[in-house]
Amino acid sequence: MFGAASSVLAVTLLGGCAWGPSSADHAAADHVATALDEAASGVAVATVVVELVGQGRTTTPVADVTLRDAIADVAGAQRTVADIVPTRDVAALRADAVQAVADALVAVADARAWVDGTSSDDEAGVARALDDAARTIDAVGQDLGG
Amino acid sequence: MKKLFAVALGVLTAIGGFVDIGDLVTNAVVGARFGMSLAWVVVVGVVGICLFAQMSGRVAAVSGRATFEIIRERLGPRVGGANLVASFLVTMLTLTAEIGGIALALELASSVERRLWIPFAGLAVWLVLWRVKFSVLENAAGLLGLALVVFAVALFQLGPDWDELVRQVTHPSVPPDEAAPTYWYYAVALFGAAMTPYEVFFFSSGAREERWTVEDLSTSRANVLVGFPLGGLLSLAIAACATVVLLPRGIEVTSLSQITLPVALAGGKFLLALVILGIVAATFGAALETALSTGYTLAQFFGWSWGKYRRPAEAARFHTAMLVAVVVGTLVLLTNVDPVAVTEYSVVFSAIALPLTYLPILVVANDPEYMGEHVNGRATNALGLGYLVVIVVASLAAIPLMVATGAGG
Amino acid sequence: MSPRLRRAERASTPEEPLPAPPRPAGRVLDARLHLLDRQVVDADGAPVAVVDDLELEPLVTAADDGSAGTADGVPTLVVTHLLSGPVLLTRVLTGRPPHSRWHRIAWRHVSDVGTVLRLGLQGDALDVLWIERWLREHVVGRIPGGRRAPE
Numbered sequence: 001m002f003g004a005a006s007s008v009l010a011v012t013l014l015g016g017c018a019w020g021p022s023s024a025d026h027a028a029a030d031h032v033a034t035a036l037d038e039a040a041s042g043v044a045v046a047t048v049v050v051e052l053v054g055q056g057r058t059t060t061p062v063a064d065v066t067l068r069d070a071i072a073d074v075a076g077a078q079r080t081v082a083d084i085v086p087t088r089d090v091a092a093l094r095a096d097a098v099q100a101v102a103d104a105l106v107a108v109a110d111a112r113a114w115v116d117g118t119s120s121d122d123e124a125g126v127a128r129a130l131d132d133a134a135r136t137i138d139a140v141g142q143d144l145g146g
Numbered sequence: 147m148k149k150l151f152a153v154a155l156g157v158l159t160a161i162g163g164f165v166d167i168g169d170l171v172t173n174a175v176v177g178a179r180f181g182m183s184l185a186w187v188v189v190v191g192v193v194g195i196c197l198f199a200q201m202s203g204r205v206a207a208v209s210g211r212a213t214f215e216i217i218r219e220r221l222g223p224r225v226g227g228a229n230l231v232a233s234f235l236v237t238m239l240t241l242t243a244e245i246g247g248i249a250l251a252l253e254l255a256s257s258v259e260r261r262l263w264i265p266f267a268g269l270a271v272w273l274v275l276w277r278v279k280f281s282v283l284e285n286a287a288g289l290l291g292l293a294l295v296v297f298a299v300a301l302f303q304l305g306p307d308w309d310e311l312v313r314q315v316t317h318p319s320v321p322p323d324e325a326a327p328t329y330w331y332y333a334v335a336l337f338g339a340a341m342t343p344y345e346v347f348f349f350s351s352g353a354r355e356e357r358w359t360v361e362d363l364s365t366s367r368a369n370v371l372v373g374f375p376l377g378g379l380l381s382l383a384i385a386a387c388a389t390v391v392l393l394p395r396g397i398e399v400t401s402l403s404q405i406t407l408p409v410a411l412a413g414g415k416f417l418l419a420l421v422i423l424g425i426v427a428a429t430f431g432a433a434l435e436t437a438l439s440t441g442y443t444l445a446q447f448f449g450w451s452w453g454k455y456r457r458p459a460e461a462a463r464f465h466t467a468m469l470v471a472v473v474v475g476t477l478v479l480l481t482n483v484d485p486v487a488v489t490e491y492s493v494v495f496s497a498i499a500l501p502l503t504y505l506p507i508l509v510v511a512n513d514p515e516y517m518g519e520h521v522n523g524r525a526t527n528a529l530g531l532g533y534l535v536v537i538v539v540a541s542l543a544a545i546p547l548m549v550a551t552g553a554g555g
Numbered sequence: 556m557s558p559r560l561r562r563a564e565r566a567s568t569p570e571e572p573l574p575a576p577p578r579p580a581g582r583v584l585d586a587r588l589h590l591l592d593r594q595v596v597d598a599d600g601a602p603v604a605v606v607d608d609l610e611l612e613p614l615v616t617a618a619d620d621g622s623a624g625t626a627d628g629v630p631t632l633v634v635t636h637l638l639s640g641p642v643l644l645t646r647v648l649t650g651r652p653p654h655s656r657w658h659r660i661a662w663r664h665v666s667d668v669g670t671v672l673r674l675g676l677q678g679d680a681l682d683v684l685w686i687e688r689w690l691r692e693h694v695v696g697r698i699p700g701g702r703r704a705p706e
Contacts (some may be wrong), residue, residue, distance in 0.1 A: 039399065048407055049407075057415065058414070058418060061256055062403070063424075065403050066403035066407070218592050222592065223607070276701075447607030449602055449604040457703060459696055462694065515670070
């Protein structure tokens with residue numbers, strides 16, 4: 001009887017291993033996608049804030065706090081993406097995602113520096129960096145989904 | 147003329163006092179994720195709170211006793227005790243969220259870190275509770291909270307596609323990129339945000355504070371039936387602003403700052419300043435109300451002397467309880483928890499506690515010994531029972547949904 | 556054991572109307588309904604406590620020959636004190652806190668029983684309010700403005 005039980009157990013474990021990689025893949029891809037959404041949200045907030053500051057439609061404290069919150073969001077996304085242990089198939093995409101989120105973080109932080117008046121960049125430059133970051137995130141997201 | 151003024155003041159105060167940090171955050175989060183497809187929940191919630199607030203105000207005005215006092219007398223210490231524990235814990239959580247909201251709004255106004263504002267906010271709340279008269283407290287917070295009307299103004303300025311908005315409201319459906327459990331989780335959260343448990347206890351105790359009698363019933367009815375729905379419209383305006391500005395850009399609401407983006411976009415610095423003033427006033431007012439509610443529920447259950455109309459020395463236990471509540475809330479916030487997360491949990495737990503807090507009111511409002519001829523009419527009872535079913539369903543569904551969706555993640 | 560009475564033991568036949576209940580002098584109160592969980596207010600109308608429990612003692616008459624009581628020989632119990640405080644927990648659960656922890660309000664001080672129980676004396680004379688007095692002296696009274704009316 002023990003022999004039968006142990007063989008059933010062995011088959012179940014091996015069977016689980018057989019199904020393992022693809023479901024782990026799926027979960028990893030989902031996590032990356034969620035993190036990318038968060039990062040995209042932060043970048044979008046920064047874009048709107050830069051626009052508002054350029055038009056003088058918001059105050060510096062509000063813009064600063066909003067960007068501070070956006071940085072927190074993007075940093076959280078970076079942490080999530082870095083935490084994921086990818087499988088071989090997803091590894092390349094994850095590396096792209098990490099890079100995209102890192103670029104986004106830099107862009108948003110630069111935007112905050114510009115709003116606070118400590119940056120040498122101008123509005124156009126900051127806006128362009130944010131735009132590029134948004135597009136990169138979009139591209140990685142599409143690769144994931146495909 | 148004087149009566150008209152009193153009614154107008156009451157209505158305006160009710161509108162301004164309706165929105166608290168829970169409404170603000172939940173409506174914005176929902177608007178940015180689900181558009182207007184959950185607007186029906188706000189409508190259901192507003193009708194519910196109108197019904198029960200009106201009932202509890204009537205109970206207090208007619209019987210001369212606040213609702214919680216009667217709950218223990220009629221339903222016994224076990225049911226009263228369960229009610230007390232549920233209400234007290236949820237109200238404490240809400241108080242913490244409100245103080246956090248004050249700090250967030252002040253951070254937005256000044257760019258000073260919110261952790262530095264938290265002790266200041268807690269102290270300010272307690273000071274006002276200590277020294278300011280009840281009616282002044284209520285009216286000031288309510289009227290200043292009217293500044294939140296800028297959300298409606300901003301919505302008009304943004305020139306949205308009204309047809310699309312109306313279509314989303316009248317034809318609710320789960321958006322394609324969201325799962326059904328998440329939709330229903332946020333429905334429960336929105337329901338809990340609209341039907342806050344502390345509101346009914348505050349309303350009935352407030353009726354005793356202001357010495358309402360049967361003659362004041364019509365004023366109270368006007369306050370509730372006009373003020374609260376207009377406050378509900380304000381909640382919908384907040385959601386609509388998020389729908390129009392945040393949803394298309396894929397912006398998620400994780401903090402107060404994103405909620406003000408639509409207003410800045412629509413009206414620049416002027417509307418922005420007004421909205422921040424409104425948020426500070428609304429959260430401050432709600433912090434006062436929740437702190438008072440913790441005092442009221444404890445004092446009325448244990449038979450302590452209570453009330454802002456008494457000198458603090460004559461209501462020592464009442465004031466001590468509120469002091470402890472505010473201190474505990476402030477200390478919790480100082481541990482650097484995210485106030486928005488606290489808010490999101492407080493609305494869901496409000497929904498869970500709703501049956502325990504609302505059922506006794508329905509029972510008491512039907513009791514002729516206290517209500518005389520002013521017991522509930524058949525229509526009120528039918529509506530009340532219908533709502534009880536909805537409340538129980540929402541309460542039971544809350545925790546499974548929270549677990550299944552990872553608190554809406 | 557069935558609670559049904561046999562025909563021979565019934566006090567009246569089903570066709571006869573039930574005998575009228577005895578009408579004692581004074582008001583009839585149901586202790587559970589009218590006394591427990593009721594608010595107690597003092598002579599000025601200020602809240603004192605809620606009745607958490609009642610202390611009952613057997614009635615002792617001058618004769619004290621055990622003839623006081625009902626026909627079954629069960630002694631009549633009278634309410635001697637209203638209790639408040641920790642007794643609430645033990646009433647809901649079980650047990651009894653030690654005698655020294657009972658906060659008593661003597662029944663003789665009760666002047667009226669209605670939706671609230673009214674006492675004939677001032678709250679300050681009562682033991683039950685010691686927490687209120689303690690907090691008043693040491694906490695609320697010490698904070699500036701505690702003794703003045705709010706503005």
